[in-house]
Amino acid sequence: xxxxxxxxxxxxxxxxxxxxxxxxxxxxxxxxxxxxxxxxxxxxxxxxxxxxxxxxxxxxxxxxxxxxxxxxxxxxxxxxxxxxxxxxxxxxxxxxxxxxxxxxxxxxxxxxxxxxxxxxxxxxxxxxxxxxxxxxxxxxxxxxxxxxxxxxxxxxxxxxxxxxxxxxxxxxxxxxxxxxxxxxxxxxxxxxxxxxxxxxxxxxxxxxxxxxxxxxxxxxxxxxxxxxxxxxxxxxx
Amino acid sequence: xxxxxxxxxxxxxxxxxxxxxxxxxxxxxxxxxxxxxxxxxxxxxxxxxxxxxxxxxxxxxxxxxxxxxxxxxxxxxxxxxxxxxxxxxxxxxxxxxxxxxxxxxxxxxxxxxxxxxxxxxxxxxxxxxxxxxxxxxxxxxxxxxxxxxxxxxxxxxxxxxxxxxxxxxxxxxxxxxxxxxxxxxxxxxxxxxxxxxxxxxxxxxxxxxxxxxxxxxxxxxxxxxxxxxxxxxxxxx
Numbered sequence: 001x002x003x004x005x006x007x008x009x010x011x012x013x014x015x016x017x018x019x020x021x022x023x024x025x026x027x028x029x030x031x032x033x034x035x036x037x038x039x040x041x042x043x044x045x046x047x048x049x050x051x052x053x054x055x056x057x058x059x060x061x062x063x064x065x066x067x068x069x070x071x072x073x074x075x076x077x078x079x080x081x082x083x084x085x086x087x088x089x090x091x092x093x094x095x096x097x098x099x100x101x102x103x104x105x106x107x108x109x110x111x112x113x114x115x116x117x118x119x120x121x122x123x124x125x126x127x128x129x130x131x132x133x134x135x136x137x138x139x140x141x142x143x144x145x146x147x148x149x150x151x152x153x154x155x156x157x158x159x160x161x162x163x164x165x166x167x168x169x170x171x172x173x174x175x176x177x178x179x180x181x182x183x184x185x186x187x188x189x190x191x192x193x194x195x196x197x198x199x200x201x202x203x204x205x206x207x208x209x210x211x212x213x214x215x216x217x218x219x220x221x222x223x224x225x226x227x228x229x230x231x232x233x234x235x236x237x
Numbered sequence: 238x239x240x241x242x243x244x245x246x247x248x249x250x251x252x253x254x255x256x257x258x259x260x261x262x263x264x265x266x267x268x269x270x271x272x273x274x275x276x277x278x279x280x281x282x283x284x285x286x287x288x289x290x291x292x293x294x295x296x297x298x299x300x301x302x303x304x305x306x307x308x309x310x311x312x313x314x315x316x317x318x319x320x321x322x323x324x325x326x327x328x329x330x331x332x333x334x335x336x337x338x339x340x341x342x343x344x345x346x347x348x349x350x351x352x353x354x355x356x357x358x359x360x361x362x363x364x365x366x367x368x369x370x371x372x373x374x375x376x377x378x379x380x381x382x383x384x385x386x387x388x389x390x391x392x393x394x395x396x397x398x399x400x401x402x403x404x405x406x407x408x409x410x411x412x413x414x415x416x417x418x419x420x421x422x423x424x425x426x427x428x429x430x431x432x433x434x435x436x437x438x439x440x441x442x443x444x445x446x447x448x449x450x451x452x453x454x455x456x457x458x459x460x461x462x463x464x465x466x467x468x469x470x471x472x473x474x
Contacts, residue, residue, distance in 0.1 A: 017387055150254055154413040176391040176437050183424055200413050
């Protein structure tokens with residue numbers, strides 16, 4: 001395989017700067033959207049449909065789908081659930097289709113879907129599965145951090161660094177943000193929980209009383225499925 | 238003094254996400270625009286006028302100013318000089334006014350000047366002077382990395398981290414990008430030259446044969462002046 005590029009787009013606001021037509025885009029929103037998507041697909045959900053707005057989500061009500069809506073870390077009133085991973089267990093999602101809108105994660109998916117070669121979903125839950133897949137493909141890699149309202153966040157960057165860390169031993173060319181993400185991951189990897197505890201988002205989630213969610217999202221390699229976007233639906237690859 | 242915010246804007250493309258009206262903005266483009274500006278102001282230049290385009294720069298020809306234009310690391314044909322710090326020595330710039338346009342640095346200045354409380358120029362050359370000034374002011378701080386064509390770059394982020402590192406002992410609230418910049422600076426500080434050698438920009442500059450410029454730009458605290466933007470001109474504070 002010839003040399004491939006690995007780049008980290010630190011927030012969805014920068015996505016237009018990247019040429020994605022030969023890239024597999026990994027969307028990253030580890031607290032909590034992409035962790036929950038990985039868990040839900042692993043647990044037998046038929047599909048998860050990411051939509052941009054709460055209104056769009058509501059429009060699916062008649063289809064009999066589960067509706068999930070999160071804004072600013074909270075479940076939107078009138079919805080089945082938000083993006084806590086504990087809502088995506090086998091008993092809740094098996095053979096179901098879920099329509100999901102979140103503050104940052106679904107925004108990131110929508111920003112890249114027009115031009116990317118392929119979009120997959122990453123989190124610590126399926127880290128090795130993602131890396132093994134990327135290594136097997138003759139494609140560039142764009143790790144897209146969902147961030148927080150278009151700003152940089154630390155936890156998504158750390159996860160991007162975990163991916164870079166596995167790929168850099170192969171035939172990849174790293175950009176500056178990949179180098180930075182990898183270096184930050186090196187500092188974080190021995191105690192992900194302590195490191196991510198200093199992020200602003202973690203502080204926000206603590207106030208919401210969902211520390212258990214955060215802990216869960218830092219479980220490494222407890223799932224093997226790779227959610228992939230096909231016809232605007234995330235399904236098991 | 239009450240708690241102040243310190244934020245790092247990782248590229249000029251994100252500047253609209255920040256509220257700057259109570260912030261001192263430090264513009265950072267250490268390879269090489271802001272290092273050269275600090276050096277030129279220290280060496281007695283009357284003023285440095287940052288302009289967005291090469292054409293705008295040319296328009297100042299009749300005023301008898303020195304004209305400096307850089308694009309993609311090279312001096313633009315027909316100009317006195319670009320942004321090598323060695324063009325900003327006392328003998329060349331004392332009592333002169335320079336009009337300057339660069340690929341990234343002047344873009345960053347222009348992006349923030351509409352709304353910022355104040356804009357100053359930072360580089361390793363005047364690191365302590367900048368930090369002492371910021372500590373003395375009852376204002377928020379926004380460290381604006383010029384990056385490379387609106388993308389993240391490592392060297393400007395490292396310098397932002399050096400500033401965060403000094404300020405964090407005071408009464409500041411750090412955002413996620415400040416935490417990341419500080420952590421990257423911790424890894425880089427013992428050997429700035431080796432660390433920045435792995436950046437993509439450094440590679441580009443090497444190809445242009447200007448490694449001496451880079452080395453010079455990593456000199457810490459060799460100047461004391463703080464360039465400040467007043468009526469669209471950078472002058473000594």
